[in-house]
Amino acid sequence: MSKEKFSTLKSTAVPLPNENVDTDQIIPARFLKATTREGFGENLFRDWRFDSNNQPVSNFILNDPSFTGKILVAGKNFGCGSSREHAAWAIYDYGFRVVVSSFFADIFKNNALNNSLLPVVVSDAYLKSLLEAIQKNPSLEVVVDLENQSIEFGGNKESFEINPYKKSCLINGYDDIDYLLSLNEEIKEFDKQHA
Amino acid sequence: MGKTLFDKIWDAHVVSKQAGYPDALFIDRHYIHEVTSPQAFDGLKKRGIGVFNTSRTTATADHNVPTKDQHLPIKEALSRHQVETLRKNCKEFGVELYDLGHPFQGIVHIIGPELGFTQPGMTIVCGDSHTSTHGAFGTIAFGIGTSEVEQVLATQCILQHKPKRMRIEINGALGKGVVAKDIILYIISKISASGATGYFVEYAGSTIESLSMEARMTICNMSIEMGARGGMIAPDETTFKYIKGRKFAPQGEAFDRAVVQWEQLKSDEDAEFDKVLAFDAADIAPMITYGTNPGMGIRVTDRIPTPEELKDISEKPSFIKSLDYMGLEPGSQLLGKNIDYVFIGSCTNARIEDLRMVASIVEGKKKADGVEVWIVPGSKQVEDQARKEGLDKIFEAAGFELRSPGCSACLGMNEDKIPAGKYCVSTSNRNFEGRQGPKSRTFLASPLSAAAAAITGKVTDVREWI
Numbered sequence: 001m002s003k004e005k006f007s008t009l010k011s012t013a014v015p016l017p018n019e020n021v022d023t024d025q026i027i028p029a030r031f032l033k034a035t036t037r038e039g040f041g042e043n044l045f046r047d048w049r050f051d052s053n054n055q056p057v058s059n060f061i062l063n064d065p066s067f068t069g070k071i072l073v074a075g076k077n078f079g080c081g082s083s084r085e086h087a088a089w090a091i092y093d094y095g096f097r098v099v100v101s102s103f104f105a106d107i108f109k110n111n112a113l114n115n116s117l118l119p120v121v122v123s124d125a126y127l128k129s130l131l132e133a134i135q136k137n138p139s140l141e142v143v144v145d146l147e148n149q150s151i152e153f154g155g156n157k158e159s160f161e162i163n164p165y166k167k168s169c170l171i172n173g174y175d176d177i178d179y180l181l182s183l184n185e186e187i188k189e190f191d192k193q194h195a
Numbered sequence: 196m197g198k199t200l201f202d203k204i205w206d207a208h209v210v211s212k213q214a215g216y217p218d219a220l221f222i223d224r225h226y227i228h229e230v231t232s233p234q235a236f237d238g239l240k241k242r243g244i245g246v247f248n249t250s251r252t253t254a255t256a257d258h259n260v261p262t263k264d265q266h267l268p269i270k271e272a273l274s275r276h277q278v279e280t281l282r283k284n285c286k287e288f289g290v291e292l293y294d295l296g297h298p299f300q301g302i303v304h305i306i307g308p309e310l311g312f313t314q315p316g317m318t319i320v321c322g323d324s325h326t327s328t329h330g331a332f333g334t335i336a337f338g339i340g341t342s343e344v345e346q347v348l349a350t351q352c353i354l355q356h357k358p359k360r361m362r363i364e365i366n367g368a369l370g371k372g373v374v375a376k377d378i379i380l381y382i383i384s385k386i387s388a389s390g391a392t393g394y395f396v397e398y399a400g401s402t403i404e405s406l407s408m409e410a411r412m413t414i415c416n417m418s419i420e421m422g423a424r425g426g427m428i429a430p431d432e433t434t435f436k437y438i439k440g441r442k443f444a445p446q447g448e449a450f451d452r453a454v455v456q457w458e459q460l461k462s463d464e465d466a467e468f469d470k471v472l473a474f475d476a477a478d479i480a481p482m483i484t485y486g487t488n489p490g491m492g493i494r495v496t497d498r499i500p501t502p503e504e505l506k507d508i509s510e511k512p513s514f515i516k517s518l519d520y521m522g523l524e525p526g527s528q529l530l531g532k533n534i535d536y537v538f539i540g541s542c543t544n545a546r547i548e549d550l551r552m553v554a555s556i557v558e559g560k561k562k563a564d565g566v567e568v569w570i571v572p573g574s575k576q577v578e579d580q581a582r583k584e585g586l587d588k589i590f591e592a593a594g595f596e597l598r599s600p601g602c603s604a605c606l607g608m609n610e611d612k613i614p615a616g617k618y619c620v621s622t623s624n625r626n627f628e629g630r631q632g633p634k635s636r637t638f639l640a641s642p643l644s645a646a647a648a649a650i651t652g653k654v655t656d657v658r659e660w661i
């Protein structure tokens with residue numbers, strides 16, 4: 001089924017230098033009760049964004065109007081913990097299309113890729129300079145070019161890895177089921193032999 | 196060169212291998228629950244397709260269910276709707292559901308093994324990261340997201356890249372009061388919450404071989420807490436004995452034939468792993484976590500580290516933030532700290548053996564004043580067994596509440612939440628900020644340590660109680 005296609009994104013970015021951000025922080029369990037994929041953005045980082053009286057926490061980055069954009073730049077081991085795909089949905093629904101970090105947890109990375117959210121893995125040094133540059137200049141533009149697998153800001157460029165299959169899925173807006181359904185006969189045969 | 200157990204099982208399940216594509220891996224068993232399945236069923240409806248093979252799919256309601264008055268309709272509207280949606284979907288697509296009130300209902304990772312669905316050599320997935328639990332039987336079992344749940348429902352396959360292989364060896368005899376939970380908390384504290392990301396772990400060594408199936412499940416369960424895709428243990432006599440006679444396991448001659456196959460499931464002597472780690476059981480003591488990820492653990496008698504003692508200086512800000520959240524001083528002692536709640540439950544530690552451990556400590560004693568203790572069995576069968584053995588009487592006499600099965604305060608999706616600022620010694624697997632309820636504070640520990648804490652009302656070294 002077709003998904004949003006991704007090619008090149010030029011946008012300002014939001015810095016979230018925290019490390020080990022787990023999916024319970026991205027979307028707390030009590031908001032997982034929906035039976036659709038939409039609307040999770042509202043509760044993205046809920047307990048960091050709002051206090052117990054539902055008032056915005058002033059020093060949390062998403063509440064700082066100077067930082068906006070479609071790129072989230074996060075500390076290492078982003079998305080660890082629970083396998084909830086709701087974390088990727090929430091980030092996407094909020095408006096992000098790219099998450100940059102030096103390290104992603106496995107399941108989160110898969111979930112992001114399955115939802116047109118591009119995880120970009122950069123070196124520790126690049127991440128550090130990117131975070132500093134955004135913090136200094138919130139209107140800094142970052143360019144993520146999926147075709148050429150590169151990320152760039154202020155002339156500072158680094159290339160990133162992505163599996164070629166996943167890359168073509170993102171560029172063309174395909175998903176894994178389209179491919180797996182084409183293997184239907186082989187799978188049926190396998191199922192029969194392993195009953 | 197020989198093959199690892201992981202490679203043997205993986206390679207036997209690859210349906211299609213095409214250059215440039217991830218492997219299409221056949222899945223023998225798919226467990227589903229109410230939280231991560233509704234959007235997947237929706238996807239099937241949109242595509243106009245059914246479930247590929249319903250006999251390979253097992254459903255239960257666990258994450259969202261109340262642990263009191265389970266026979267009544269669920270009070271909270273959204274939770275009720277989610278469970279009802281699961282019911283509707285299972286009916287419409289012909290999937291077997293162990294619903295509330297069914298004698299087989301329980302936490303998905305507890306009922307799978309208990310019913311004999313989980314068998315050596317299988318590939319197993321579930322939309323839940325602790326699917327790694329099933330690796331204790333010598334399976335490749337891992338957690339997946341909802342898009343992948345949809346893939347497996349639709350095609351019984353999943354597109355996956357082969358992870359790297361890690362072997363963790365633990366040898367030697369365990370000390371007094373040291374159990375499986377301590378082993379895994381110890382390993383994670385040594386290699387960190389991301390130390391095994393990108394790997395699939397095989398646990399081995401004399402310590403592992405000496406463990407019961409329940410204990411092995413506790414260890415494999417928490418593999419994900421060090422970032423691993425999953426964890427596994429080669430099956431042996433202990434495994435076969437556990438499976439024999441279980442409801443959905445092969446019976447009679449078929450079982451004997453299966454055992455002959457299962458006995459082949461081990462890593463070859465000369466198999467190569469991408470990484471090998473070894474630990475000495477003698478170094479492990481009763482463990483407890485002090486921070487907000489499972490890697491932040493210490494021996495219960497140790498001090499909390501100071502930021503200066505961290506190996507990786509870049510972790511300093513997260514470390515300080517974490518201790519601040521927990522309301523703890525760097526360098527201080529956790530032992531003797533007052534606590535408010537004790538939660539005994541979750542897919543890590545809510546099997547019958549765990550409840551027996553708790554009973555062994557609390558029999559004839561009373562809980563400390565001001566401490567609330569919840570015991571939430573992992574399944575209806577565990578609950579029934581506990582009652583049959585009279586454990587419920589021991590718990591009641593101690594002032595503990597034995598509730599009905601579900602995930603409960605492990606993730607606080609139902610009403611079982613630890614209040615803001617309160618301390619809970621918990622046998623679950625995650626101490627993340629707010630995991631057990633907004634602003635709750637979690638100390639992860641073994642069932643033995645949790646039981647001792649319930650009696651004293653403090654963080655306690657259980658060795659003094661044995």
Ligand code: SF4
Nearest residue numbers: 325541542602605606
């Ligand atoms: S008990 Fe906790 S960790 Fe286990 S499946 Fe339920 S929510 Fe997940």
